[in-house]
Amino acid sequence: MAKRDYYEVLGISKSASADEIKRAYRKLAMEHHPDKHGGDDANFKEIGEAYEVLKDEKKKAMYDQYGHAAGAQNPGGGNPFGGAGGFNGAGFDFDLGDIFSQFMGGAGGPFGGAQQAAARGADLETSVTVDFKEAVFGAERKLKFNVDVRCERCDGKGAEPGTKIKTCDTCKGQGQVTRVQNTILGAIRQSQICPTCHGAGEIPEQKCSKCFGHGTVKEEVELTVKIPAGIDDGATIRLQGKGGAHGKGPNGDLYVHVRVKADRDLSRHGRDIHSTISIPMAEAALGGEVKVDTVDGKVTLKIPAGTQNSKVFKLSERGVPGLGGRKRGDHLVTVMVEIPTKLSTKQKELLKEFANDSGKKRFW
Secondary structure, three states, X not given: OOOOOHHHHHOOOOOOOHHHHHHHHHHHHHHHOOOOOOOOHHHHHHXXXXXXXXXXXXXXXXXXXXXXXXXXXXXXOOOOOOOOOOOOOOOOOOEHHHHHHHHOOOOOOOOOOOOOOOOOOOOEEEEEEEOHHHHHHOEEEEEEEEEEEEOOOXXXXXXXXXXXXXXXXXXXXXXXXXXXXXXXXXXXXXXXXXXXXXXXXXXXOOEXXXXXXXXXXXXXXXXXXXXXXXXXXXXXXXXXXXXXXXXXXXXXXXXXXXXXOOOOOOEEEOOEEEEEEEEEHHHHHHOEEEEEEEOOEXXXXXXXXXXXXXXXXXXXXXXXXXXXXXXXXOEEEEEEEEOOOOOOHHHHXXXXXXXXXXXXXXXX
């Protein structure tokens, strides 16, 4: 598949300033980072590759002139970038692991901080179903699920108590290994988490007899989830640190997807609740009072004389509260006037008399 234009990858124009390039990279890197829920490793690498070129004035100028196939497209037949492979040598030999490190706060990265991010536990997903009224006023649900928890015997170290932990021979304590891939752009070095120590940089001489060196064991846990008042169908609650454990790093997160059961009589539109009631024709003409079902129970609604079909009445602050305790919405009631399909002789006479008195054109 053809490589995308670097400016297109970052969503910027060719005239973008250095600050605009950096801001675009930071925003996209946060969105697509593989350790983030919903992140994408391929997109993250593509973003890092584009940024590595466009942030450097010389590399950017060469890319603007020759594009991706730099060496092959040189009109003079030579390689204008030095070295044997496109952008390498004096031009373009970059390390995707360095880009990863910059995003996570590496020593020259845009966010500052530690050189290598600590590995973390797995994120988990589950779902709960609540009734319509529970979504309006809030509720609680108990969840039971199997999850990796930190091993109590070794305290997550993975080593049998009393034994030593040694430096990983595979990565020499770095927690990551690097491989070099030759491409049209030159040599690209890509860093990956060490498959032996899984990023820890060290391994136990003798594995824990309970977790077998993993630092975690699978257990069933029970958790009470608070469903906030005003939550809508399809919303997701993030419970930080309630996901899978990691031997030494922080726990992952638990994402709870909320499903709201539909109500037979009530529907929701934003923070407003809608419902429909039917009233007799005589009541619409003469006025009266009706009981309306709301999430707060039955409420009396006054029907003024002469109410027309499909008239909408508002019950203020009888709707859904905004998340965080904001003001409630309204309950909007649509009134449908019932037209009788069968009339007695007396009713017909009374309606004819009414029509005659009203001066309306008659059809009988």
